Amino acid sequence: MTAGKSNSAQPIPARAGIGLRGPHHAAFLDGSPAAAWLEAHSENYFAADGVALAALERIRAHYPLSLHGVGLSLGSTDELDAEHLGKLARLVDRIEPALVSEHLCWGSVGGQHLNDLLPLPYTEEAVTHLVSRIDQVQNTLRRELLIENVSGYVEFTSSSLREWEFLTSVAERSGAKILLDVNNIYVNARNHGFEANEYIDAVPARLVAEIHLAGHSIQTYDEHDILVDTHDTQVTDDVWELYERALQKIGAVPTLIEWDSQLPSVDELLAEADKAQCKLDHAHERAA
Amino acid sequence: MSELRKLQMCCEEAFRLGDASLLGNRIVDAGIPATSRVKVYANNLRETYRKTLQRSYPVIERLVGDDCFRSLALVYTQQNPSRSGDLQNFGAAFGDFLVAEYGTTEYAYLPDVARLEWAIETVLLEPMSPRLDPARLGALAAEDLVDIRLHLSTGLRLLDSSYPVLSIWQANQPGRETQVDLAAGGEHIAVIRNADEVEIHRLDGDAYLLATAFAQGMPLGMACDDLPDGANLVALLSTLLRAGCLADFSPGSS
Numbered sequence: 001m002t003a004g005k006s007n008s009a010q011p012i013p014a015r016a017g018i019g020l021r022g023p024h025h026a027a028f029l030d031g032s033p034a035a036a037w038l039e040a041h042s043e044n045y046f047a048a049d050g051v052a053l054a055a056l057e058r059i060r061a062h063y064p065l066s067l068h069g070v071g072l073s074l075g076s077t078d079e080l081d082a083e084h085l086g087k088l089a090r091l092v093d094r095i096e097p098a099l100v101s102e103h104l105c106w107g108s109v110g111g112q113h114l115n116d117l118l119p120l121p122y123t124e125e126a127v128t129h130l131v132s133r134i135d136q137v138q139n140t141l142r143r144e145l146l147i148e149n150v151s152g153y154v155e156f157t158s159s160s161l162r163e164w165e166f167l168t169s170v171a172e173r174s175g176a177k178i179l180l181d182v183n184n185i186y187v188n189a190r191n192h193g194f195e196a197n198e199y200i201d202a203v204p205a206r207l208v209a210e211i212h213l214a215g216h217s218i219q220t221y222d223e224h225d226i227l228v229d230t231h232d233t234q235v236t237d238d239v240w241e242l243y244e245r246a247l248q249k250i251g252a253v254p255t256l257i258e259w260d261s262q263l264p265s266v267d268e269l270l271a272e273a274d275k276a277q278c279k280l281d282h283a284h285e286r287a288a
Numbered sequence: 289m290s291e292l293r294k295l296q297m298c299c300e301e302a303f304r305l306g307d308a309s310l311l312g313n314r315i316v317d318a319g320i321p322a323t324s325r326v327k328v329y330a331n332n333l334r335e336t337y338r339k340t341l342q343r344s345y346p347v348i349e350r351l352v353g354d355d356c357f358r359s360l361a362l363v364y365t366q367q368n369p370s371r372s373g374d375l376q377n378f379g380a381a382f383g384d385f386l387v388a389e390y391g392t393t394e395y396a397y398l399p400d401v402a403r404l405e406w407a408i409e410t411v412l413l414e415p416m417s418p419r420l421d422p423a424r425l426g427a428l429a430a431e432d433l434v435d436i437r438l439h440l441s442t443g444l445r446l447l448d449s450s451y452p453v454l455s456i457w458q459a460n461q462p463g464r465e466t467q468v469d470l471a472a473g474g475e476h477i478a479v480i481r482n483a484d485e486v487e488i489h490r491l492d493g494d495a496y497l498l499a500t501a502f503a504q505g506m507p508l509g510m511a512c513d514d515l516p517d518g519a520n521l522v523a524l525l526s527t528l529l530r531a532g533c534l535a536d537f538s539p540g541s542s
Contacts, residue, residue, distance in 0.1 A: 046374055049415030051412040072373060113370040113371060115373065118303070129292060
């Protein structure tokens with residue numbers, strides 16, 4: 001990775017922020033909602049002259065901001081999409097977000113995109129592939145990337161590493177930091193039958209730069225209940241409990257409430273962030 | 289071919305079709321069979337693309353109903369698989385797709401409604417053009433007017449329909465329940481970005497004709513030749529100026 005340029009003037013505080021979604025742009029333009037920081041989906045602002053990016057620039061003046069990508073397909077074996085990466089680089093240059101993150105997944109092969117966060121096998125081959133791709137992205141963006149663990153509904157028999165070993169290995173070898181999605185850990189633990197606490201305890205605190213929290217739902221397929229990362233409801237009690245454990249292990253780090261479907265009011269999002277903030281405050285007290 | 293690529297190619301087909309058998313014994317069971325696990329991805333894909341189209345085409349969804357829209361979204365996705373990690377343009381071909389579905393039926397107006405919805409969605413991605421000050425035109429000598437070329441606003445979308453497509457769109461906004469007479473005749477429409485808002489203007493036939501001539505780069509004099517006898521050029525230019533369709537002009541070469 002080449003030497004990175006400095007992050008923006010407003011670093012992301014170790015507080016609870018919320019995801020910024022289009023229907024809420026107007027509410028945030030004057031900076032009045034009391035959000036500690038915001039995170040926006042990069043792809044929603046790729047139109048260089050569009051209304052959405054103009055709104056983001058205005059909102060950016062009031063809040064620390066992170067950019068979170070959903071479509072770069074880091075783990076794909078296709079060539080990295082130069083056009084997509086170029087748009088991301090231009091957006092990053094223009095917005096100067098404090099953090100830039102992507103998902104540790106793939107979403108396309110043979111030029112066909114599935115526009116989903118698809119799981120990778122936890123193999124040395126996949127680690128090597130990802131490290132090379134992340135290096136390419138970090139060099140293009142001239143900054144450190146955060147990589148997020150995703151919810152998965154399948155695991156592959158070819159995996160030779162545990163998921164947390166895979167995540168840690170990719171981060172350590174690429175120089176990227178980890179965006180630890182605690183809900184995704186819970187969802188995967190339930191779907192794949194491992195101990196979520198074991199995952200939390202195994203991830204080195206020094207690598208974690210951000211935490212995500214979100215709601216999930218239970219869907220039934222052929223009479224089998226599967227937890228699905230739907231981002232359409234409140235964070236569950238079990239995930240809050242896991243989050244507390246993560247804070248004890250990792251310490252207070254910026255935490256984001258993600259909510260994409262069935263989008264509630266800004267006030268409801270802020271109330272959900274307040275719950276996370278209470279737990280962050282305890283973590284700060286413990287550290288003091 | 290690497291093992292990772294082989295796996296991704298198998299997954300792509302299996303997830304798209306919801307067919308776990310394509311993955312053989314590659315999936316860990318852990319108490320939930322692969323057939324059920326793969327269905328989650330198949331369902332996610334269907335929902336992602338349906339919701340993407342739903343955001344772009346709410347009036348079409350209202351007109352055809354939820355079940356029909358789901359079916360249309362499924363067939364559209366099969367015929368127009370995504371080629372980008374950015375879904376912004378995923379619905380671009382939906383109007384043309386609806387021509388194939390409905391073009392020869394009593395619902396032949398649906399493609400034009402879809403084109404209007406697409407214009408409304410995408411005009412906000414365009415840069416904001418300056419609006420031509422009518423005084424600049426007024427300051428030109430009459431003999432110079434003939435050769436000028438008027439430039440349309442960058443984000444302007446012009447639509448010409450045999451159906452009252454804007455009336456249909458307006459009648460199907462949330463909370464509206466009005467009926468539209470499909471025999472009322474066609475409409476010419478200009479969709480344009482004004483700051484953070486979308487403006488939609490119904491143009492009369494001559495104003496539309498003039499705007500399309502400008503879009504083709506015709507000088508003003510030549511554009512007027514296409515107008516019917518008796519057309520009031522000043523009134524037509526006024527209409528286009530008021531609607532914000534005109535951004536600038538360049539002088540003639542002579």
